[in-house]
Amino acid sequence: MTPPTRRRIDEIGDESRRRILDAAEALFAERGLDRTSFVDIAERSGISRGSIPWHFKNKDGLAMAVVERAIKRAMPPDRYADQSTLHQVVTDYAKLLQQTSPKLLFMILTEAMNSTGTLHEQYSAFLEDRRVGLQRWFRARRPDTVDAGEAVEREKAMAAVINGALIGIQMQWQVDPDSVDLGESLEVLAALIDGHSQQLWSDLGAPDESARSHPRADGQARADRSA
Structure with a gap:
């Protein structure tokens, strides 16, 4: 044979x-x-x-694989490359929470917070991936008139804020679904972000022209790597 x-x-x-x-x-x-x-x-x-x-490998790895597959199914990354607002992102996120077992998502979060093992590491990497995705979305809309090095740090902080807000809304809805309107809450969050996104960079300095003309300068090199 x-x-x-x-x-x-x-x-x-x-x-x-x-x-x-x-x-x-x-x-x-x-x-x-x-x-x-x-x-x-x-x-x-x-x-x-x-x-x-x-x-x-183990049940923790299997549980994270289930969640990651559900996210890719509901929120394929290439769908948002040209999105000018977060509306579609939060709409798909609401569908994800409604189609995936809320109990499973809550259990994984709880286990990850109370563990130092594999699940903690995997969930930490999962959250980092979500933050990086948001950072890329902001970076694509960053004005050319601001310093990249300063903007990167601001975008990292904003990504953490948005990710935290999404998790917070999700947890409130799972604990008390009769009192929390998931779709409406996510819509309000998206409207707030979309309506004020340009203010994220409004107080940042202009690019350093002298550093730009000397790309080997340490400060610019760091900014290039971060951006």
């Missing part, structure tokens, strides 16, 4: 991964993270129990 080609092996691996993620997402929503075992996931997916840690 001819052994499968490398491409076929990759396809089999991708299919196994997809089936595991599908089963895990459904079971986490039904039973919660703690009450779902690899045995349960193996039975639901039809994939051997031993294949799960091979793909995801």
